[in-house]
Amino acid sequence: MSIDNKTAMQRIVMAVDLDYFFAQLEEIRRPELKQRPVVVCVFSGRTETSGAVSTANYVARRLGVKSGIPIVLAKKVLAGHPESVFLPVDHPHYDTVSERIMQILSSISPQFEQVSIDEAFLDVSSTVRGKFDAATEIAQKLKAEIIQEEKLTCSIGIGPNKLIAKMAADHGKPNGLFVVPPENVGSFLNDQPLSKLIGIGTKTEKKMEDLGIKTIHDLSKFDTDVLAREFGKNLGPHFKRIAKGIDDDPVITRQVEQIGRIITLKNDASSFSFEDEMIPLYLDIADRLSAQKLKAKVMGIIVITSQLKIKNRANTLDIPTDSVDIISKTANCLFQQFFKNDENLQEGKIRRAGVKVSGLERYGEIDEKERGKSEAQIRTLTDFLQTDGSF
DNA sequence: AACAAGGGTTTAG
DNA sequence: TCATCTAAACCCTTGTT
Structure with missing residues (x-):
């Protein structure tokens, strides 16, 4: 019997998520805001208050202000809190700070994927040679460095893939560090409601409920064909896989589409x-x-x-x-x-x-489709010359 | 059958 | 008058090759 020395190393993915990013940046600019509800708004300019809430700090969140709600509603919710502040988004500033932090993150591992202005994945498998303890140490240092450099807290999740890492980060929010090693994936998932699965929003959750799927565990056992019929031939089976904690999506730098x-x-x-x-x-x-x-x-x-x-x-x-x-x-x-x-x-x-x-x-880069087209055009021309074109 | 294009839905932050 | 903005993934239909 020979030992398989080509066994793939345990994949370890880290998800980093900056806590209530825009509102936290505003708190750093004006530290006296920290104890008060802070609501960062996108004002549409139609009327004094028309627009929506982009982000709120946890003081405001605890009082019921959530991302996406109308500004007018947030004002109603905070009517009894005259110390509340409503600030317009300042994207240039957020972009600048985000860029500096992404710089720090990408120095941890070349396998780096920025997902949004305040979120990124890192594949640290080879850096830590498959050891979760070592990954956890890196995460602790990273959190310290981001506080040191930018005074910002973040939440980090560590898991065997992007899905679990992201859910772990969400689970520890705010200022969290939550680790889910492979042997804990099952129980980690089964403890949570369906809606916590990344990619399942309100519509999908409702539709699943109608099908009798109430928990992540239910979904992981559900008939694949029915899922494919209800949610599509790709999405249906995908939902079942993520319910089992399976996700092979690589950490890759994505290009803008x-x-x-x-x-x-x-x-x-x-x-x-x-x-x-x-x-x-x-x-x-x-x-x-x-x-x-x-x-x-x-x-x-x-x-x-x-x-x-x-x-x-x-x-x-x-x-x-x-x-x-x-x-x-x-x-x-x-x-x-x-x-x-x-x-x-x-x-x-x-x-x-x-x-x-x-x-x-x-x-300067020929797109695959274009290359295919050019080749097809050349072939057509060649065919023409060989048949009709010769006399 | 395979592929392109156009339009809609859902999700997420 | 409650209702922002950006971007990705996927689905479906229709029309071509």
Whole structure:
């Protein structure tokens, strides 16, 4: 009997999540806010209070303020707390600090994946040679370093894959460090409600409940075919796998696939009367494309009705572009078409509008699809020359 | 049958 | 008038090759 010395090392993934990031940054700017409810808001500019809550500190959260609720509602909830502060988002500042922290994180392991402005995964398997204790030590040092450098607390989860690491980080929030070694995955999952599984939101949870799936354990035992029928051939089986704690998704630096901007219009529109309001969006998208050395092949518009129904219209260009001129002409054309022939207008007016580009290509790099197309074109030409082309 | 494009849904932070 | 903004993954339908 030979010992298999090629046995894969135990994968160890770390999820790092900065606690109530925007609100914590505001607390650092003004430490006297720490004891008071802090609500960071996206004001739409329509009225004094229209808009939504981006993030709130835990003082405000304990009183019932949650991400995404209307600002007006948050004000009602905090009516009895005149010491509350409502601040507008300051993205440039948040971006700057985020960048510095991501720098620290990416120095821990080359296998680094930034998921959002305040979240990242690290695969430390080889760094710690599969030892969870060593990974835990790294996490402790990391937390200390982030406090040292930026005065910020974060929550770290450690697990055998991204899913478990992320759920562990959530579990320890705020200022947590929670470790789930492989042998504890089962009990860790079974102790939690279905809604804590990453990727299962309110709609999916409700649908599962209707199917009689009430716990993560129920889901892990449920008929795969029924899941595939109800949630799709990929998503259904995926849900079952994550309920068992199985997740092979690698920690990889992802590349940007779409760039978009959307705004709330000054007034609801029933015709394309907001061309001027779109100009800054076009400029911004063009800027962001060229800053990342990207060109886009697909140009799209997004329209949100006064009933908050989302509509998309898009078309594909012959040649990828980063030109403001082409972006604005194409988008304006799509808006015109939308208002011209869409009976959707009967559903109501337009509240918000935006632009989105995708089908992104880096300069000098031939996209796989394009390469395929060129080859097909060459073959066609060759065939032509060999048959009809010869005489 | 395989693939592209367009449009919708859900999730997450 | 309660209701932001960005981005990804997936699903479905329709039309081409």
